[in-house]
Amino acid sequence: MEHALEIKNLTKTYSDFKLDHVNMELPTGCIMGLIGENGAGKSTTIRLILDLAKADSGEIKVLGEHLTTESRALKEQIGVVMDECNFPECLKLREIGKMMQGCYKTWNAARFEELKQKFCLPEGKCVKDFSRGMKMKLSIAVALSHDSKLLILDEATSGLDPIVRDEILDIFLDFIQDESHSIFISSHILSDLEKICDYITFLHEGKVVFSEEKTELLDKYVIVRCSEQELSCLDPSAVIGMRKSSFGTEALVLRGRVPEGYIKDPATIEDIMLYHVKHGGKRL
Amino acid sequence: MMSLVYKDFMNLRVQAKLYALIIAVWTVVAGMEKNPSFLGGVLSIFSILIAITSCAYDERAGWDKYALTMPIGKRELVLSKYVVSFLILGVGMLVFTGLNLYLQTEPMEFLGQIGIFVALGLLAADIVLPIIFRFGTEKGRTFLMLIFLVPAVLGLVLGELELPLKVTLTEMELSIGMLGVGILLLPLSMWMSFRMYGRRDMRSNENRKNSI
Numbered sequence: 466m467e468h469a470l471e472i473k474n475l476t477k478t479y480s481d482f483k484l485d486h487v488n489m490e491l492p493t494g495c496i497m498g499l500i501g502e503n504g505a506g507k508s509t510t511i512r513l514i515l516d517l518a519k520a521d522s523g524e525i526k527v528l529g530e531h532l533t534t535e536s537r538a539l540k541e542q543i544g545v546v547m548d549e550c551n552f553p554e555c556l557k558l559r560e561i562g563k564m565m566q567g568c569y570k571t572w573n574a575a576r577f578e579e580l581k582q583k584f585c586l587p588e589g590k591c592v593k594d595f596s597r598g599m600k601m602k603l604s605i606a607v608a609l610s611h612d613s614k615l616l617i618l619d620e621a622t623s624g625l626d627p628i629v630r631d632e633i634l635d636i637f638l639d640f641i642q643d644e645s646h647s648i649f650i651s652s653h654i655l656s657d658l659e660k661i662c663d664y665i666t667f668l669h670e671g672k673v674v675f676s677e678e679k680t681e682l683l684d685k686y687v688i689v690r691c692s693e694q695e696l697s698c699l700d701p702s703a704v705i706g707m708r709k710s711s712f713g714t715e716a717l718v719l720r721g722r723v724p725e726g727y728i729k730d731p732a733t734i735e736d737i738m739l740y741h742v743k744h745g746g747k748r749l
Numbered sequence: 750m751m752s753l754v755y756k757d758f759m760n761l762r763v764q765a766k767l768y769a770l771i772i773a774v775w776t777v778v779a780g781m782e783k784n785p786s787f788l789g790g791v792l793s794i795f796s797i798l799i800a801i802t803s804c805a806y807d808e809r810a811g812w813d814k815y816a817l818t819m820p821i822g823k824r825e826l827v828l829s830k831y832v833v834s835f836l837i838l839g840v841g842m843l844v845f846t847g848l849n850l851y852l853q854t855e856p857m858e859f860l861g862q863i864g865i866f867v868a869l870g871l872l873a874a875d876i877v878l879p880i881i882f883r884f885g886t887e888k889g890r891t892f893l894m895l896i897f898l899v900p901a902v903l904g905l906v907l908g909e910l911e912l913p914l915k916v917t918l919t920e921m922e923l924s925i926g927m928l929g930v931g932i933l934l935l936p937l938s939m940w941m942s943f944r945m946y947g948r949r950d951m952r953s954n955e956n957r958k959n960s961i
Contacts, residue, residue, distance in 0.1 A: 515818050537820035551815030553760040553806050560759045567752025568819050617818075 468526070469493045469615045469647035470514070475523035477513055482671060484509050487523070489666045489676045494644040496637065498658035498679075499651035500738055501668035507651040508548075510668065511619045514649075515545065528615055541571045544608025548620035550600030554593035558586055561607070571612035580606035598629040605636060616640065618650040622657055630654070634661050655735040667738055674741050679734070686737055687720045687729040699723065706740030716740070753821070753829035754836070757803040764802060768795060772841075776848055785848045786862055792841030793870035797877050797893060800834035805886040827942045830878055838870040857921060864924025871931030872896075875938035883945035 470491040477484040484506045491497040499507050512518040514525055516533045525532065530539050552561055558581060566572045581588070584602040587595070595603065601621060608616055616637070622630045638661055640646050652658055658665065659679070666676035675682065686705065689696070693714050696707060703722030708715050717732055717740035732740075758765075772792065779788040807813055816826055842863060849859045876896055881889035918926070 517814055517817060534817045535822050537822070540818065540820040543818065545815070545818040547811065547815055549811065551811045553756065553810045553812055555760045555763055555806070556756065557759075560756070564752045564756045564759075567755065568821055570820070 467493065469495075469528055470497070470649055471524075471526040472510075472514070473524045475510070475513060475525060476521045477509060477518065478521055479509075482506065482509070484513070484671045487668070487671075487673050489673065491647055491649055491664065493647050494641070495663040496641055496648040496650065496661050497664040497666060498655075498662035498734075499649065499666050499668065500653075500655060500658060500734065501651075502742065503653075505668040506671040507668055508619055509671075511617060511649075511651060514617065515543075541569060541612050542614040544611070544613030544616045546601070546604045546608050546616070546618045546621040548623060550592060550595070550604050552592045552603070555591050557591055558588050558603070561592075561603070565607060565610070569611040573610050573612075577606060577610035580609060598625050601625060601633065602629075605633060609636070609640065613640075614645055614647070616646075616648045616650075618648065618652075620652055621650065622652055622654055630657060637661055655733070655738065659734045665734055667741065669742055682734070682737060683732065685720060686717050686732040686740075687723060688732050688736055689716050689718045689723055690714070690728045690730065691716075695727065705737075706743070708740075750825040750829050750832070753816075753825060754832050757829065757833045760806050761799060761803055764799070768799065772844060776844060779848060780851065783852055785845060785852060785854065788848060789842075789845045789862055789866035790869065792845055793838060793866040794873065794893075794897070796834050796838035796841055796870040797873035799837050800830050800874065801877065801881060801886055801889050801893065803833055804830060804881050804889070808886055823946050824943055827878075827882060827939070827946050830881075831874060831939065831942075834870070834874045834878070838867065838874075841870070842867060861920030861924045864928050865920065868924065868927030868931045871935065872927065875931060875934040879938055879941040879945050882942045883948075 468490050470489070472487055472489045475484060475487040482504065487506070487510060489497070499510065501507050509518070513520050514527060514532070516536075528539060528542055530536065532539055532543075556564070562574060562577050565577070566574060584599075584606055586599055586603055586606065592600065592603070605621065622633055625633070634657055637648055637650070641648060648661075650658065650662070662679050664677065665679050665682055667674040677685075689699070691714060693709065696704070696714050696716055699716075699718060700722055703719040705717040705719070707717075717736060720729075723729055772788075772795070775788045775791050779785045813826060817823065845863060845866065846859075849863075854862075873893065873896060877889050877893050880892045
């Protein structure tokens with residue numbers, strides 16, 4: 466299978482929002498980060514992938530198949546972590562394990578036990594008494610304790626401290642060591658995505674601004690620091706966005722279109738996103 | 750599906766202690782009064798109340814949205830709530846039977862009463878569960894109150910009006926009639942619940958968290 470996830474012309478209209486002809490492809494064995502501001506359509510995209518909402522048009526293939534809520538065999542191969550822990554609050558780990566044993570044919574009780582130990586999850590506590598970090602670790606432990614080939618994570622690391630986030634990112638990197646495994650992750654924490662992702666898809670107001678390989682993306686742009694006059698000498702079509710400060714002007718510019726002599730700094734994913742949205746449309 | 754039923758019972762464990770205490774008090778009162786019929790009514794209402802509570806827990810946790818990402822179908826999620834309701838009704842009726850045995854109630858009277866209470870629990874599930882699957886637990890609770898209030902108020906009003914309605918039914922006839930209606934409505938209720946649930950866009954859970 467070539468792609469773990471393929472989305473073509475996905476469209477969904479709500480009264481207050483439209484996801485507009487979204488396209489993206491996640492090759493098997495890779496991690497794709499979905500970025501965008503609040504309300505950009507990240508969660509809507511994930512809901513549509515998981516068939517939790519019906520698309521108006523477009524096509525989604527998950528592990529080469531069309532996923533519906535009734536695709537049981539396919540869902541055995543998908544691990545999902547939402548932005549909060551969705552286990553009923555009075556359950557304890559032992560009960561969650563027992564319940565999952567009945568839900569997943571491929572449930573691996575030994576693996577769940579191992580992850581419980583690794584994440585130091587408290588055995589005797591109810592879910593409601595877990596910290597946010599513990600809740601997310603529990604969700605991840607469950608997602609990794611069956612035959613998951615694709616992890617779909619919706620803001621799974623938001624609200625966690627940097628140490629826990631780092632631990633979780635390591636787990637994802639460990640998961641991806643198997644070449645048949647893939648991860649699709651949406652997050653606001655762009656530094657996390659920059660660490661682990663192979664591909665970045667940027668959604669803005671329901672539309673894909675770009676969906677590219679991370680290394681190519683980082684190679685494509687630079688931050689140019691110069692005076693306003695110097696910036697005006699650049700080809701306007703190469704300037705994605707700019708911002709003025711008391712120290713001069715900063716702009717996100719296509720790397721290949723910046724002449725010698727300009728001060729160029731590497732652009733981060735966050736720079737690329739911000740200049741496309743917040744400081745875009747101010748081209749000279 | 751039994752995993753979902755297991756999940757509901759484990760999750761309701763804390764509440765169960767409170768319910769058990771209330772039932773114990775009513776059982777003692779009914780035993781002392783030598784009148785078990787009120788206890789039967791309480792137990793049949795409990796069956797649907799507890800099912801609604803389990804739906805409310807699921808809603809609060811966003812469980813439905815998550816469960817549908819697992820190898821669980823919408824039908825199983827819906828059916829599990831009927832099973833929870835009927836299992837609790839069954840346990841309640843065992844308590845009711847136990848008290849009647851203790852009080853040595855006349856068999857025909859007991860059978861007539863238990864039939865009415867089983868039918869009441871069945872009818873409550875038939876009517877309330879599709880509403881919950883469509884509108885959520887808050888509105889479901891309101892409808893539950895209406896189900897018990899409207900017949901009571903109607904009965905009161907008709908009694909006051911002294912209309913020449915001469916319909917006299919024995920407990921047994923009423924029980925058979927109600928059970929028949931409850932059983933006939935069950936497939937319709939389940940079908941409606943599947944349809945209502947199928948139409949749900951899980952965005953509603955997202956709205957709870959105020960995000961897209």
